[in-house]
Amino acid sequence: MRLLPAAIVWLTVLVPAAHAAEETRPRVGLVLSGGGARGAAHVGVLKVLDEMHVPVDAIAGTSMGAVVGGLYASGMSAAEIETLIRSLNWQDAFRDRPPREELGFRRKQDERNFLVRFALGLKKDKGLVLPPGLVQGQTLEQVLRNAALPVAEVQRFDKLPIPFRAIATDLETGQPVVMDSGDLVTAMRASMSAPGVFAPAQREGRLLVDGGLVENLPIDTARAMGVDVLIVVDVSFPLYSRDELTSPLEVTNQAFAILIRGRTLEQRKKLLPTDIVIDPPLGRFASSEFSRVPQALRAGEEAARGASASLAKLSLSEADYRQYLAARNTRSTELPVIDFVRADAASSQYDALVKETMHDLVGKKLDKELVRSKLSSLYALDRFETIDYQLIEDDGRAGLQLDLRRKSWGPNYMRMGLNLEDDFEGNSRYNAAVRFIATELNKLGGEWLTDVQIGENPKLFTEFYQPLSLASRYFLAPSFDFEERSVFELRDADRVAEYRVREVQGGLDFGREISNWGEIRFGVRRGTGRRRVLIGDPSLPASEFDRGGYFTRFSYDRLDSIFFPRHGQQFDLEWGAERESVGATRSFDTVRTSWLIARSFERHTLIFWTDMGTTVDALETPENSFALGGFLNLSGLAPGFLAGPHYGIGRLMYYRRIGRGGEGVLDLPAYAGVSLEAGNVWQNRRDVSFGDLRTNASLFFGLDTPLGPVYLATGYDEGGDQAFYLFLGRTF
Numbered sequence: 001m002r003l004l005p006a007a008i009v010w011l012t013v014l015v016p017a018a019h020a021a022e023e024t025r026p027r028v029g030l031v032l033s034g035g036g037a038r039g040a041a042h043v044g045v046l047k048v049l050d051e052m053h054v055p056v057d058a059i060a061g062t063s064m065g066a067v068v069g070g071l072y073a074s075g076m077s078a079a080e081i082e083t084l085i086r087s088l089n090w091q092d093a094f095r096d097r098p099p100r101e102e103l104g105f106r107r108k109q110d111e112r113n114f115l116v117r118f119a120l121g122l123k124k125d126k127g128l129v130l131p132p133g134l135v136q137g138q139t140l141e142q143v144l145r146n147a148a149l150p151v152a153e154v155q156r157f158d159k160l161p162i163p164f165r166a167i168a169t170d171l172e173t174g175q176p177v178v179m180d181s182g183d184l185v186t187a188m189r190a191s192m193s194a195p196g197v198f199a200p201a202q203r204e205g206r207l208l209v210d211g212g213l214v215e216n217l218p219i220d221t222a223r224a225m226g227v228d229v230l231i232v233v234d235v236s237f238p239l240y241s242r243d244e245l246t247s248p249l250e251v252t253n254q255a256f257a258i259l260i261r262g263r264t265l266e267q268r269k270k271l272l273p274t275d276i277v278i279d280p281p282l283g284r285f286a287s288s289e290f291s292r293v294p295q296a297l298r299a300g301e302e303a304a305r306g307a308s309a310s311l312a313k314l315s316l317s318e319a320d321y322r323q324y325l326a327a328r329n330t331r332s333t334e335l336p337v338i339d340f341v342r343a344d345a346a347s348s349q350y351d352a353l354v355k356e357t358m359h360d361l362v363g364k365k366l367d368k369e370l371v372r373s374k375l376s377s378l379y380a381l382d383r384f385e386t387i388d389y390q391l392i393e394d395d396g397r398a399g400l401q402l403d404l405r406r407k408s409w410g411p412n413y414m415r416m417g418l419n420l421e422d423d424f425e426g427n428s429r430y431n432a433a434v435r436f437i438a439t440e441l442n443k444l445g446g447e448w449l450t451d452v453q454i455g456e457n458p459k460l461f462t463e464f465y466q467p468l469s470l471a472s473r474y475f476l477a478p479s480f481d482f483e484e485r486s487v488f489e490l491r492d493a494d495r496v497a498e499y500r501v502r503e504v505q506g507g508l509d510f511g512r513e514i515s516n517w518g519e520i521r522f523g524v525r526r527g528t529g530r531r532r533v534l535i536g537d538p539s540l541p542a543s544e545f546d547r548g549g550y551f552t553r554f555s556y557d558r559l560d561s562i563f564f565p566r567h568g569q570q571f572d573l574e575w576g577a578e579r580e581s582v583g584a585t586r587s588f589d590t591v592r593t594s595w596l597i598a599r600s601f602e603r604h605t606l607i608f609w610t611d612m613g614t615t616v617d618a619l620e621t622p623e624n625s626f627a628l629g630g631f632l633n634l635s636g637l638a639p640g641f642l643a644g645p646h647y648g649i650g651r652l653m654y655y656r657r658i659g660r661g662g663e664g665v666l667d668l669p670a671y672a673g674v675s676l677e678a679g680n681v682w683q684n685r686r687d688v689s690f691g692d693l694r695t696n697a698s699l700f701f702g703l704d705t706p707l708g709p710v711y712l713a714t715g716y717d718e719g720g721d722q723a724f725y726l727f728l729g730r731t732f
Helices: 003-024 036-051 064-073 078-087 105-112 138-147 184-191 219-223 248-268 290-306 308-312 318-327 345-361 368-379
Strands: 028-032 058-062 120-123 127-129 164-170 176-179 201-203 206-210 229-233 276-278 340-343 384-394 397-406 412-422 428-438 447-455 459-467 474-491 494-514 518-536 543-557 568-578 588-601 604-616 626-628 642-644 646-658 670-682 694-705 708-717 722-728
Touching (some): 028 036, 028 219, 036 290, 036 308, 058 064, 064 078, 064 138, 064 164, 064 184, 078 290, 105 494, 105 543, 138 384, 164 184, 164 219, 176 184, 184 201, 184 206, 219 229, 219 248, 290 308, 340 345, 345 368, 345 397, 368 384, 474 518, 626 646, 626 670, 642 646
Parallel strands (some): 028 058, 028 229, 058 164, 229 276
Antiparallel strands (some): 120 127, 120 412, 384 397, 412 428, 412 722, 447 459, 459 474, 474 494, 494 518, 518 543, 543 568, 568 588, 588 604, 604 646, 626 642, 670 694, 708 722
C-alpha cells in the first residue's frame, strides 16, 4: 500500500510539472525571407533545427521562403523537402509546357516549322497581347500541389501542423497581403510570383505578385502570431559594388535590391536581443541559379550550425520533442476514393471536357501521378493559362474540382518565325513566316490555322481542324495551299536550268490521333501548277500541269526536342497517288519516308537519321523531283545541288552539350558536333546503288535560342567541294 501515496504524488506533482514545463517554454516563430534560388538555404537551416530538436510554433515566409515554409508547415520534414528540391528539374519547373514527349501530337507539330516558341495573343480591341509573365507557373504549381496534398482540405492556416502565414503584394494597390487561410498551394504560388517572370496569381478576387516587393522579411507578421522568440533566416541578395554595375540588367537588379533591402533593414531593426538571426553565406549566388541548389542547401546548413549555441537554448529533449510533434495538428496520409470530377463554376464551359478526360479517375483511390498526367494532357491542348485542382467534399462524397483558366491573351494567337541560310559566298536564302491560330471555335475545340510565308519559298496555307469528339481523336481537316519554290534540272550531274514552280491546291483530310505520339491521315487533293525557267536556256518552254489524287500518311513522334533531340524517335511514311481520274495530268505514285533515332548519355548525343523517296511512273519533270544539298543534306554541296525522282540519304551525328547551357533558368544550351552523311539522287530506279552514294561531313556549333536553333557550320564533299553556313531554323 506504500506505493499508492507515491503514485498520487507522481500524478499530482510530477505530471503537471512536466506539462507546465512544456507550456512555459518560449513559443518559437520562424521567419523565412525571399530570395529565389538562394531560398534553398532555408532547407539547410530546417535540417539543423530538426536535428537539434528545436520546435517551431509558427512560420511566416515570403516568396521562396513562403514555399519552403509552407511545405514545412504542412508537416513535411526538412529531409523530405530536401529530397523534393534536389529531385526537381528546375529547368522544367520554370517551363509551362509539359515535356515535349507528353504534348498532344498536334501541339508537337507546331514546332515543325521554323517558328518562335512563344505565341502572342490577338484581340480585336487590343491588337497584339503579351502573356502576363514569361512563366505561368503551371509546372511548379503542380509540384507544390502534389507535395501539399495531405493538407488539401485545411482552409485555415492555423490548423496546419504548424501555423503559417505567406506574404504577397496586391498588384493594384501595392499593399502587402498576409494570407492566413484558403488554399495553401495558391498562397505559396502567389507569394513567389516575381513580376515579369511569373504571371500574377489570382486569389480571392485579388491580383497578387511577389511579397518581397513590400515585406521580404515578415518579422511583424511572425510576431503577431503570438511567439516569444524569432529565428530569422535572411537570404536577401546583397548590393553590387560600383565596379560590378556594368550592364543594364545589373543596374535593374540593383534597383530592385535597393527597394527590397530598405524594407528588410527596417524589419531587422525590430528584432529583440533574444531573437536569432541566420545569414547564410551565399555571396553573389544569383537568385536565378537554381542549378546550384545543393550549394545553397550547404550554405544554410553551415550558417545554422554556426548559430548552434543560440539554437541550443531552444532545443528540447528527445522525449519532449516527440511530445511536441505528437501535439501538432495531424497531416493525413490516407488518400480518398474519388466519387466525382467536375469543373468549378468559373470553368463551367469546360465541364464536359473535364469529365471526358478524367472520367477514369472516378471510383478509384486518388492517384497523384495519374492526376498529374491527366492535367498535363489537358494543358497540352494549349488553351489554358493554368489548370489546377482541389480536393472537395460534396454531400459526403470526395471529388476533384478543376479550375481551368483560359489564356488571358487568347483564344487567338500569332507566332512568327525566321529561317536564314548564308554560305558566306554571297548566296543567301531566307524565309519569314507568321502563323495565325484561332482556337475554341466550337464546343469540340475546332481550330483554324493559317500560315503566311515570304522569301525564297513563299507560302499560304490554311486549314480548319475539326475534332469529331472531345477526346480529339478523330478529325476532319479541309485545307487550301499555295506554294512557290525553286527546283533544278540536272543532266549528267550538271545543272542545266533552275525552274520556278508554283502550285495551288485544295484538300480534305480525315484522320485519327494515336495517343499523344502519332497520327494517321488520309486525304484527297486537287490543284493546278505552273513552272517557268528562272535560270537557263530561255527557249525551254513554260508549262502548266494539274494535280489530283490521294495520300496516306502515318506519323510517329516521341522526340524530346525538335531542335536538338537527345532521346526518342520520329518516323514518317507517306504514299501519294496522283490519278487522272481525280484531275491529274498523269497518274503516278510517290513514296517517302523518314526515320530519326536519338540516344544520349550525360552530355553526349548520337543520332541516326535517314530519308528516302521514290516516284513510280512519273514524268521526269522538275516539280516531281527530290533535292539534296545544304546543311545536313550533303553538307558540302550547295542547297538543292542535286535533284531527281529518286533519292536516299543517311546521317550519323554526334554532338555534345557544352558549358552550363540548359541548366539555369535563362541559360541557352550550346552544342558542338559533327555529322557523317551519305546519299544521292538518281534519275532511274535501276541506278540506285549503295556503291553510288556520295559521302559528306560537317562540323558545327549550335545554340538553342528562343528564335530557334542557330548553327555556324562547315561542310565537306568527297569531290573536294566545301561549304560554310550560318543557319537559323529547324533542321530535324
